Amino acid sequence: MASFITKFFLIIAVLYSLTAANSLSAQNSVRGVVKDKETGEPLAFTNIIVKNSTEGTQTDFDGNFELKTTQKPPFSLTITYIGYETQEVAINDLQRSYSIQMIPAGLVLDKEDVVIRGSRVTEKQREAPQTIESLDLIAIKETPAANFYDGLGNLKGIDITASSMGFKTINTRGFNSTSPVRSLQLIDGVDNQAPGLNFSLGNFVGSSELDVLRVEIIAGAQTALYGPNAFNGVISMNTKSPFFHKGLSIMAKGGERNLAELALRYAHAWNDKFAFKINAAMMRANDWVANNLNEVYRDPNTGGLQAVGTNNWGGYDAVNIYGDELLAFNGGTNINSDLSSKRLLPGLGTFFRTGYAEEDLVDYDTENLKLAAALHYKIAPEIEAIYGYNFGTGTTVYQGDNRYSLNNLVFQQHKIEIRQLDKFFVRAYHTRENSGDTYDAVFTAFKLNERVRNNNEWSQRYTAYWNQNIVDKVRALSGYPDPANPANFSGWFAPQGQIAPNYAIGDSVMNANTDSLLYWHSLARAYADEGRLIPGTPEFQQAFKEITSNSSFEKGGTRFLDNSSLTHLQGEYQLQPSFADNITIGASFRLYTPDSKGTIFSDTSGVKITNNEAGIYGGITKKTLNKKLILTATARADKNQNFDLLFSPALSGVYLINERSTARIGFSSAIRNPTLQDQYLYYNVGRAILRGNLNGIDTLVTVQSLIDFLQPSGGDLAALDTISAPAVQPEKVKTVELGYKGTLFERLFIDAGYYYSWYRDFIGYKIGVDLELNETNNFKSAQAYRVATNAQSQVTTQGFSVGLSYFIGQYYAINGNYSWNVLNNTEDKDPIIPAFNTPEHKYNIGFSGRDINSTLGSWRIPSWGFSLNYKWMSAFVFEGSPQFTGEVPAYGLLDTQLNFGVPKLKSVLKIGASNVLNNRQYQAYGGPSVGRLLYLSILTQLDNL
Numbered sequence: 001m002a003s004f005i006t007k008f009f010l011i012i013a014v015l016y017s018l019t020a021a022n023s024l025s026a027q028n029s030v031r032g033v034v035k036d037k038e039t040g041e042p043l044a045f046t047n048i049i050v051k052n053s054t055e056g057t058q059t060d061f062d063g064n065f066e067l068k069t070t071q072k073p074p075f076s077l078t079i080t081y082i083g084y085e086t087q088e089v090a091i092n093d094l095q096r097s098y099s100i101q102m103i104p105a106g107l108v109l110d111k112e113d114v115v116i117r118g119s120r121v122t123e124k125q126r127e128a129p130q131t132i133e134s135l136d137l138i139a140i141k142e143t144p145a146a147n148f149y150d151g152l153g154n155l156k157g158i159d160i161t162a163s164s165m166g167f168k169t170i171n172t173r174g175f176n177s178t179s180p181v182r183s184l185q186l187i188d189g190v191d192n193q194a195p196g197l198n199f200s201l202g203n204f205v206g207s208s209e210l211d212v213l214r215v216e217i218i219a220g221a222q223t224a225l226y227g228p229n230a231f232n233g234v235i236s237m238n239t240k241s242p243f244f245h246k247g248l249s250i251m252a253k254g255g256e257r258n259l260a261e262l263a264l265r266y267a268h269a270w271n272d273k274f275a276f277k278i279n280a281a282m283m284r285a286n287d288w289v290a291n292n293l294n295e296v297y298r299d300p301n302t303g304g305l306q307a308v309g310t311n312n313w314g315g316y317d318a319v320n321i322y323g324d325e326l327l328a329f330n331g332g333t334n335i336n337s338d339l340s341s342k343r344l345l346p347g348l349g350t351f352f353r354t355g356y357a358e359e360d361l362v363d364y365d366t367e368n369l370k371l372a373a374a375l376h377y378k379i380a381p382e383i384e385a386i387y388g389y390n391f392g393t394g395t396t397v398y399q400g401d402n403r404y405s406l407n408n409l410v411f412q413q414h415k416i417e418i419r420q421l422d423k424f425f426v427r428a429y430h431t432r433e434n435s436g437d438t439y440d441a442v443f444t445a446f447k448l449n450e451r452v453r454n455n456n457e458w459s460q461r462y463t464a465y466w467n468q469n470i471v472d473k474v475r476a477l478s479g480y481p482d483p484a485n486p487a488n489f490s491g492w493f494a495p496q497g498q499i500a501p502n503y504a505i506g507d508s509v510m511n512a513n514t515d516s517l518l519y520w521h522s523l524a525r526a527y528a529d530e531g532r533l534i535p536g537t538p539e540f541q542q543a544f545k546e547i548t549s550n551s552s553f554e555k556g557g558t559r560f561l562d563n564s565s566l567t568h569l570q571g572e573y574q575l576q577p578s579f580a581d582n583i584t585i586g587a588s589f590r591l592y593t594p595d596s597k598g599t600i601f602s603d604t605s606g607v608k609i610t611n612n613e614a615g616i617y618g619g620i621t622k623k624t625l626n627k628k629l630i631l632t633a634t635a636r637a638d639k640n641q642n643f644d645l646l647f648s649p650a651l652s653g654v655y656l657i658n659e660r661s662t663a664r665i666g667f668s669s670a671i672r673n674p675t676l677q678d679q680y681l682y683y684n685v686g687r688a689i690l691r692g693n694l695n696g697i698d699t700l701v702t703v704q705s706l707i708d709f710l711q712p713s714g715g716d717l718a719a720l721d722t723i724s725a726p727a728v729q730p731e732k733v734k735t736v737e738l739g740y741k742g743t744l745f746e747r748l749f750i751d752a753g754y755y756y757s758w759y760r761d762f763i764g765y766k767i768g769v770d771l772e773l774n775e776t777n778n779f780k781s782a783q784a785y786r787v788a789t790n791a792q793s794q795v796t797t798q799g800f801s802v803g804l805s806y807f808i809g810q811y812y813a814i815n816g817n818y819s820w821n822v823l824n825n826t827e828d829k830d831p832i833i834p835a836f837n838t839p840e841h842k843y844n845i846g847f848s849g850r851d852i853n854s855t856l857g858s859w860r861i862p863s864w865g866f867s868l869n870y871k872w873m874s875a876f877v878f879e880g881s882p883q884f885t886g887e888v889p890a891y892g893l894l895d896t897q898l899n900f901g902v903p904k905l906k907s908v909l910k911i912g913a914s915n916v917l918n919n920r921q922y923q924a925y926g927g928p929s930v931g932r933l934l935y936l937s938i939l940t941q942l943d944n945l
Helices: 002-023 137-142 148-154 339-344 441-452 455-475 486-491 507-511 514-528 538-548 676-680 703-710
Strands: 028-036 047-050 056-058 064-069 075-080 087-091 097-102 132-135 158-162 168-172 183-187 212-219 233-239 247-255 259-270 274-286 365-380 383-399 403-420 424-434 565-575 582-593 611-624 629-640 646-658 661-672 682-684 689-691 731-744 748-760 763-773 779-790 795-808 812-823 841-856 859-873 876-879 885-888 891-902 907-914 933-942
Touching (some): 047 064, 056 064, 087 097, 132 148, 148 212, 148 859, 168 183, 168 212, 168 233, 259 933, 403 441, 441 455, 441 538, 455 514, 611 676, 646 731, 676 779, 703 763
Parallel strands (some): 183 233
Antiparallel strands (some): 028 064, 047 056, 047 075, 132 212, 158 168, 212 233, 247 259, 274 365, 365 383, 383 403, 403 424, 424 565, 565 582, 611 629, 661 731, 682 689, 731 748, 748 795, 763 779, 795 812, 812 841, 841 859, 859 891, 907 933
16 A cells, blocks of 8 residues: 555656646746735735636735736736635736735635634525534644544534544434444535445545535434435535645644554646646554453343353453353353352352453554545536546444454545536436455454354363362362251352252352452363464464455354445536525435345345435525525435335525524424345344344244243243334434524624424334244254334434634634533333434533734744644443443543644644543443544645646
């Protein structure tokens, strides 16, 4: 990978040299300076473009510019800067230097975005009926987080969850998970989901930070506007146009945990018609380690196996150690649960198999490579044709039902689009993923253990050693009880062979000899583990390689084969008839083609699976009451091949209180089609087989009734209960939202909102057992299944959020936000309803300064800035798979950064740290413990190319 990057950068260097040489042939140049009209301060990075052309430049840190052009006077320049009105300046004399005064509170680069002074909140956002959070170019530069994607977690109402350093997911309004199937992530309108997984891979295969123009997160149900799966929100990224953002940009970053990042963007345009851009970004680091040694949570109300505690003599089932699980239907190592076992095998108790730590099973050397290229051609001045290509690959860790090592995952995407902004677009894209060398880390531990002996054999060896070598030592701890005093028998062992119900082992003798019992259990474990594969040895490495490179689970392999693809077509057209301000009509079609060769889906023996869905939508906007009230109605109809036609309406009203304040009320709805996994999954995770459910299932036995059947007093077939799991159906949600946005006292911006949501047909799971009996109706074998199905009850959620920004003087700002989210109806909650996984309370407090000009003695600092952000969230229960369910404690994090402009190098130097106080915390239970990440970066922008 490193060799490829080196060659790629050499090619870019050659292109840069050729283009730079070509640019020297320009005969004319315009010089000048751009300043704030009110303060006289120079404005760095102001965009200056020759009107009706693609020739342009940006000012340096002192506001100075030199624009080389092929134009001859007279011509005009268009000057744009975020937070200021667009200026047009007539150029008649190339010999003079132009001083351009920018007026605050105007238009940003994109014509639809009118901003409120100082807040960088666009008019589009201010008048939107939804809650919208955003990061623009300035906010991306100022974020104290290690990268812009992490910085999204500091926005109001946004939850970010880390499965690893390379895999992070974003969610809004509850029902969070490490598999964000209820959120939609778009890059320039293109869904960047992995086709086989049906959810976004975060920014692992997303956009390079150098190419991101703006990120918007639209919270809540958005199917009517964005299609199925925009269930809880939309993350929309817009990248930079090569017509407006030209030149060469290079960013290098290094930091703790051997963090190394290198990113490059180059864009150029010719003849007002043709432009292109190329992006490359590479990252590597030592990932955070998942080493939670707490005991796996077991619900005491569900029956069956219970928690034993981390001090149990025979070990316990730890969260991030795999293969140490107590398997209920495979040998049953809990052999000391009744009175007879306590007499015959005193001290044995419950014991667990020796497992493998996650750090021995996954590659923590995270790597990520992203390449992107785009060709832009203007068919007409307002109509643009675009071809785009994205490529992503790398290695990281992902958490779902198990923990998975994503090794050499490859993601490719092709896009063709013809568009006219605010008028129409026709878009087609094709996405394909290749799982590379990806494997299941948890299941790998099971298979490593089975290489030596299965669980039954291991349990029998452990028990035999205890019986032959330890039992007499335990009995000798305190002698025999006095038969004349049976009241004392509860603290002693009954004489061997004597039968008396009251002769039971008490805890007092055992607890008084814990050290001895721990030692004896270690001897029994060593005997049972004889021949165990030890991490780091050649024997372990050989077995590990064979297991993780084999895609046949039946033959002991844990590797995935996933070459799934997605094809999407979409068109949209906007009208401005006399009776309405805007009408939008559109349609979309997508085709999924999963391909796993039976390792994930039920596509074995030549079975080919395809799944398609289509939708049409329309919306109308009307301004009334002297354009004070904006009314919008939108409706969408969607049809998946396996499910009924569904409708998603939305209605909203936005009232313009004054030029700076709006109030809003809206109703929206959304659907979420079952994922490919909900429909077609057939995947063995070791403890159970995960199964999709298109046809319904009613032949599985409940876990509790099987446990009762297997008890010594059980055996009654009539007592076995079966589960009913109807065929899975789409989820549905309806939401009502109220909100206010406005600027108060010239300097205080406020954005507040409340929502209430109703959910139906939540997709969850039921667990049952396929039981096999022999000829005499005795237990022979059992296979546990987890089957996708829908909850029968309705659930509601509600929440409130408020964000405040106060601007101090010319340079400084204080920001804060608070979010409250709760799941209602929890007392009678249907167990199928997925976990809420969201803290009830969360807040951020930040202080920042930007573009500060100061002097220190005779030393002038032309442009520097800083930001600090403190985030706090309350404790909450994170419910993942049975292995990864537990409490995420409350925690607070402080991020900070300091940046300096280096005018001579046309660069920005930035030093910062996320979690600067190194407060180690989990963002997902079972995930890594995330600590401090100190970093240093330098960004160089050579725009006059």
